[in-house]
Amino acid sequence: MTELEGVILGIIWSRGPCSGYVVHKRFANSPTSGWSSSTGSIYPALARLEAQGLIAATAPNDGQRGRLLSLTPPGEDALRTWVLAFGDDAGGAVVDPLRARGIYVGILDAEGRREFMDHAERRARAALVSAEAAQLDPKGRDNWGHQAALMGVRFEIEARLKWVEALRRQEATARADEGLAFLSAEAKRA
Amino acid sequence: MTELEGVILGIIWSRGPCSGYVVHKRFANSPTSGWSSSTGSIYPALARLEAQGLIAATAPNDGQRGRLLSLTPPGEDALRTWVLAFGDDAGGAVVDPLRARGIYVGILDAEGRREFMDHAERRARAALVSAEAAQLDPKGRDNWGHQAALMGVRFEIEARLKWVEALRRQEATARADEGLAFLSAEAKRA
């Protein structure tokens, strides 16, 4: 069971019988970028889940198009198992494109570093505004887990913004202290 | 340029001429799980970067085995470009296996939810302890970006722990308020 498949089971459980398109839109509208929202990954995943008997298509009601998907009893078991099954590494840090780049700002000159900080801070602030707005959005209020996740998203982005601000302060301090502070040990030797 | 390739360029830049094995170990020892540490992804990526002329193997010094990799001038340019190039979605929330599962705790019974909260909190606390220890570790002190990243890791895990604690409090409250609070709209209709 991949992460994508687990989340798809969760979406179908929480959204009730719904089309594959609804699942696709849920990923596309997620505040969490990084979820593949391409139909090229979702429809094959739905086909896999159906082949395993975890989801099934029920006949659409009058006039509705498409296939209405819902969890089978084994699908519900699989979702319960997936929710409770996370490795020892879960809870730790996850891949963050901003942090990954921040490690290597030392290769940039002063202007480049400022550009990085500015851009990163703008992005983080914009993300925080979106996250706060999403929490206030009345739709999704009925789903406790959904609201809890939006809270988690906000906490995560607040932490990222705090980091970017600290990064900027440290950059200014380091630049004042010694010009080489940003260079790697290797570059210093050269 | 994939994220993996970008980070590999960064590692080779900051570690100076080093073997592919060193790159591999850096991923394996990263506090950020989720980076593929398998040789099956790293050596092919190194081969791609070499084919593009971004890294080159220099002859190893006396007695040293293996190939010593370093960035070519185009490789340094590529690293600078990659560090500054992050999409509009960067800065926002990233995929978090704990949060993804937390959305759907409603499918669990009271005992299952308690198990989830307990397990998640233990994992987050353990990760925080590791992150704090890594910050105090003297090795890596010379690299400003490395230290900054460790700070970011700690902030992220602190946010996750804060979220898990909030989740637990809300779970207790919701359970006291109404037994159905955890159920999805679909499950309620049934």
Add this chain to the structure above:
DNA sequence: ATGGCCATGTAAGATGTTACATGATTTA
């Protein structure tokens, strides 16, 4: 001399990305 680390890969298969393709229905 044996187990552990250094070091570099490959093979098969699963998965994800990007782009294309089609057609119905709804809304401005």
Add this chain to the structure above:
DNA sequence: TAAATCATGTAACATCTTACATGGCCAT
């Protein structure tokens, strides 16, 4: 009636995972 949205896919390609394979070096 034109554009947007609903709806479901496929094809080619790139990438990642898992597992296997090999051999040198070093400390106990």
